[in-house]
Amino acid sequence: MSLNNFKIYLNDKAGLTDNDLQQLPYIPKSKQFKKGQPIIGMGQVCKDIFFVEKGLLRQFSIDDQGKENIIHFAPESWIVSDRSSSYFNQSGDYFIDAIEDSEVVVLDERFINAASEISKIYRENNHRALHNHVRNLQKRINLLLSATAEQRYLEFLKVYPNLSLRVPQWMIASYLGITPESLSRVRKELAKKHFK
Amino acid sequence: MSLNNFKIYLNDKAGLTDNDLQQLPYIPKSKQFKKGQPIIGMGQVCKDIFFVEKGLLRQFSIDDQGKENIIHFAPESWIVSDRSSSYFNQSGDYFIDAIEDSEVVVLDERFINAASEISKIYRENNHRALHNHVRNLQKRINLLLSATAEQRYLEFLKVYPNLSLRVPQWMIASYLGITPESLSRVRKELAKKHFK
């Protein structure tokens, strides 16, 4: 419960000084989530931002055929939220749940608004982070438009190093937009290549 | 050169009052671009935002095999920019060019920063617009992960109504992540279905 990662985030990424922190309405606490436990469900309006102190979350949608599509993973020190829902007050299109037992800091609207009021730096960093998010999403779109399953898998390994062992393969497959069977074959091919 | 759409944008979408406008360092002018003319090239650092007063732009990247991938189209009153490049001062990953003869308002860093300083509403709207952008990108990823070429084409028709006749089919195909030949076949199938 030490919230080390979160403190680093507040200082380094968010840019909030100790002085700023004292002006906030409250200091966020973390919540525990068990493996498999939902953090938000589809259809809920979600105004919170989730900071992952420890563990691993995933954000995904479920399409008409009932198939899960994983938008992204969030390991330690990453942030997730259903921004579409939070900003437009519409019911969200996404689920978030825990892949591992996780410790998550929940930042609600009040906290975020207060931090934005208090600190220009926070505002700017927030904006920058959003731009970075857009950058990543566009890159993902590019890959989905043009890359093969193998290329997308290799990119996944780059974007999420160390995650390939923590995430079950069928989830990775879902993230890549292929079936678990296909991913298995891709991995087999890659293994073959590396022995040559 | 009346900049009607742009004025509507400044008032309605950006939320800048007449008073705000007078405080700005300058009032942006529009530039003309001929069909096919580049607006920014890959590798350039781009700190500008482009508002389309009239005409039609596209944003795209070019992958290793030299294939163009269209990220999105921007008809009248839409905005494009290479946000990844503008915010991180890195060379951009994208091209923007004109699909039709176009009239484009170029908003540079100075303008955007000034407007952000002057108006809290502008800042908030800007932020909201970014969130909306993220929402759209995520939706696009979802489609690319799970939908067939036909479903993606139907979605394109919804997102960009009236554009299917203005954009050459090979560009639509590029946006959808399929070949022009496949799009041709998809359209044929759809026509067949509608006659029954």
Add this chain to the structure above:
DNA sequence: TTCATTTCTTACCATACATCAATGCACGAT
């Protein structure tokens, strides 16, 4: 207009990935 170039369509075959089904393996519950 006429000619040249680009875009669209169609046909045929190739390929990547999906689907289905069977098997094996790991891990937790009892």
Add this chain to the structure above:
DNA sequence: ATCGTGCATTGATGTATGGTAAGAAATGAA
């Protein structure tokens, strides 16, 4: 240990989309 359940692998086959090539149609230039 034993069973059950979910996950990963493998093979056989199906299907959507890609690649190539040719001709038709549209567009643009002279």
